Amino acid sequence: MKNPWEEIGLEDYENHMKLDSVKQLQTLNSMMKAQFDEYPVTTAMVLGIAGGNGLEHVDCGKYSIVYGVDINEKYLDAVAARFAGMTDLGVLKLLKMDLVSEPDKLPQAELLIANLLIEYIGYDAFVKAVSTVNPRFVSCVIQINDDVCNWVSDSPYVHSFDKLEEVHHQMDEIELAEVMERVGYSLRFRLKECLPNGKALVRMDFEDGSEVVK
Numbered sequence: 399m400k401n402p403w404e405e406i407g408l409e410d411y412e413n414h415m416k417l418d419s420v421k422q423l424q425t426l427n428s429m430m431k432a433q434f435d436e437y438p439v440t441t442a443m444v445l446g447i448a449g450g451n452g453l454e455h456v457d458c459g460k461y462s463i464v465y466g467v468d469i470n471e472k473y474l475d476a477v478a479a480r481f482a483g484m485t486d487l488g489v490l491k492l493l494k495m496d497l498v499s500e501p502d503k504l505p506q507a508e509l510l511i512a513n514l515l516i517e518y519i520g521y522d523a524f525v526k527a528v529s530t531v532n533p534r535f536v537s538c539v540i541q542i543n544d545d546v547c548n549w550v551s552d553s554p555y556v557h558s559f560d561k562l563e564e565v566h567h568q569m570d571e572i573e574l575a576e577v578m579e580r581v582g583y584s585l586r587f588r589l590k591e592c593l594p595n596g597k598a599l600v601r602m603d604f605e606d607g608s609e610v611v612k
Contacts, residue, residue, distance in 0.1 A: 401496065402561035403518065404470050408449050410558040418594065423451055425591050426513055426539065429601055431455040433537045436603070439508035443467065443531055445497060446515035450477035458489050465507060467493045501527040513539035514599075520567045521577045529581055536583055536604040540569040542590075543597055571600060582607045 415423035430452030434442065440462045447453075447466035456464055464484070468474050474492045484490035495503060497519050510533040516524045517540065528536060575585050583604035591599045 401469050401498075402559075402564055403468075405561065406470070406558055408470075408473055408476055412449055412451075414558070421594050422514075422541075422599065425593065425599055427452050427455075429539055429589075429591065429599065430511070430513065433509075433511050433601070433603075434461075436537070437509055437535045439534065441465075441507040442509040442511060443504070443507040443533070445510065445512040445527065446518070447477060447492075448473050450480050452513075453477070453481050453484065453490070456484065456489070458484065458487060461489055463491060463507070464489055465491050465493060465505060467495050467497070467504070469494065469496050497527055498523045501530050504530045506530075506532050508534050510536045511538070512536070514541060516540060516574065517567055517569055518562070518565050521574065525577055525581045528578075528583070532606075534606050536578070537601065538574075538603075539599050539601045540571070540574065541597055542569065542571070542600055571602065574602060578604045 412423060414420060415426075434452070434455050434457070440460065441464070442456075442461060443465040444453075445467050447468045448470075450466065453464070453466070466474070466477055471494050474494055477490075478485055478492060481490055485492070493504075497515075501523060504527055510528060510531050512524065516538060571588075578585070584607050585602060586605045587601070587603035589601040591601070593599065
């Protein structure tokens with residue numbers, strides 16, 4: 399059975415996300431700039447890269463490799479076309495992967511970015527991916543929903559996301575911090591960005607405790 403994300407068109411996804419009533423594409427873009435700029439690393443990985451929103455903030459003088467991972471091959475094709483310069487330089491490397499069944503195939507990177515991704519693979523699959531990638535820093539953005547029944551914002555594109563109910567997990571900040579603590583990562587930063595529809599995006603950054611000791 400196909401993952402629902404393999405059947406959602408990129409145009410529908412991006413048009414939904416950038417509506418003034420949703421404003422997640424724009425908010426995530428600015429949050430990703432900060433994620434890429436924050437840490438003294440030269441390699442990064444973006445899980446659930448979709449259409450590549452935020453990749454324009456990658457400093458190719460700083461990063462030697464940025465991996466972009468997604469389950470939808472058409473999304474990856476769009477990223478390759480949009481950021482051909484980065485792929486030509488060898489900085490951007492795209493990987494088609496199912497993170498639930500194939501987390502052990504991920505390469506390693508110093509910074510792991512996962513925005514609006516954990517909701518769709520669950521905590522267990524996420525920490526397996528973290529353990530494989532073995533990053534020093536993990537920066538993730540989760541969506542907080544006061545109305546847990548309506549976690550997809552209403553829009554003309556809302557029915558494109560109907561099947562996501564099959565794979566969606568409700569997020570909780572405390573639970574995520576506890577799960578990450580169990581695999582050796584401590585929370586070092588939190589930022590909440592409120593959205594126009596009553597929802598919020600929360601960025602949570604973690605650092606490998608063994609690196610802190612060093």
